[in-house]
Every structure is written in C-alpha cells, then in structure tokens.
Amino acid sequence: MKIKVDVKLNPQAVKKLEEAMVKALPLTLEAMKTEVNNMQVVPKDIGTLEESVVTGGENGVGFMSYNTPYARRLYYHPEYNFRQDKNPNAQGRWMDSFIHGDKKKWLEETYGKFLKDNAGGVIK
Numbered sequence: 001m002k003i004k005v006d007v008k009l010n011p012q013a014v015k016k017l018e019e020a021m022v023k024a025l026p027l028t029l030e031a032m033k034t035e036v037n038n039m040q041v042v043p044k045d046i047g048t049l050e051e052s053v054v055t056g057g058e059n060g061v062g063f064m065s066y067n068t069p070y071a072r073r074l075y076y077h078p079e080y081n082f083r084q085d086k087n088p089n090a091q092g093r094w095m096d097s098f099i100h101g102d103k104k105k106w107l108e109e110t111y112g113k114f115l116k117d118n119a120g121g122v123i124k
Contacts, residue, residue, distance in 0.1 A: 016120045021060060024114035029055035029062045031110050032098065040087040041094040042066070043074050050087075064095070 033053055036042065042050045052067040066075070074080065078092030097103040116123045 013122045016122045017115075020115050020118035020120070020122070023118040024111055025057050025060065025062050026055065027114040027118075028107070028111040029057065029064060031114075032064060032107060035103070035106070036064075036094065036098075039089060039094075041089045041091055042087060043080075043082045043090040043092075043094075044086040045083070047086075049074065 033055055036053075037050065044050055049066055049068050049071055052071065053064060054067060055062065055064050057063060074082075075092055075094070080092060082090040082092070084090050098107050
C-alpha cells in the first residue's frame with residue numbers, strides 16, 4: 001500500500017506562529033517569576049536573593065537566574081534550616097518543581113496559553 005501526502009504550509013500562519021513563540025517566552029518567564037514569588041519558596045532574609053532574579057532567553061530557550069554570591073550555595077543545599085518567618089515555604093532547590101515536579105505542567109500550560117493568545121487565531 002502506498003500513500004501519497006501533499007503538505008502545503010501557509011507561510012503567513014507559520015510567520016504568526018513564529019512571532020507568537022517569540023512573544024510567549026518572556027511572558028511565560030515573567031509569569032513563572034511571579035508564581036515562584038507567590039509560592040514563597042525562595043529563602044528570604046531582607047529580600048536581596050528574591051529581588052535578584054533575572055529572566056531572559058533567545059531561540060526558544062529561556063532562563064531564570066538568581067544573581068547573588070550566595071544563591072548557588074542556598075539552592076544546592078536543601079538541608080539548610082531556612083528561616084520561614086518571611087517566606088513560609090523557604091527551601092533549597094526552589095525551582096525543582098518547575099523542572100521535575102508538579103509545576104512543570106503549569107509551565108507548559110502557561111506557555112501554551114501565551115502562545116495561543118499571541119498567535120492571532122492560528123491556534124484554535
């Protein structure tokens with residue numbers, strides 16, 4: 001049995017999708033930054049670590065970085081006894097739920113929502 005398939009792409013629709021992808025990434029990263037703050041998982045003394053977060057990305061790859069001299073030490077040592085008077089869920093490895101856990105689905109859905117919202121009707 002042979003099957004012949006002809007695929008014709010709509011260049012305008014492809015362009016809209018590409019533009020939507022570029023717009024959706026920073027929106028998703030900002031939403032993730034807000035979600036992390038709302039979860040109150042970043043260790044907090046006076047807020048320097050929490051406020052040091054920067055986001056960015058290009059070519060469809062985004063990043064979120066905490067930029068203090070001690071961010072890495074706190075992140076990779078979940079055994080520390082983090083104070084929880086300011087952020088009640090303070091912990092090490094506070095981004096793991098977005099990488100391996102239940103927030104990974106949230107991240108995918110949020111990106112999908114922003115992609116759809118910015119696709120100009122191409123995604124139904």
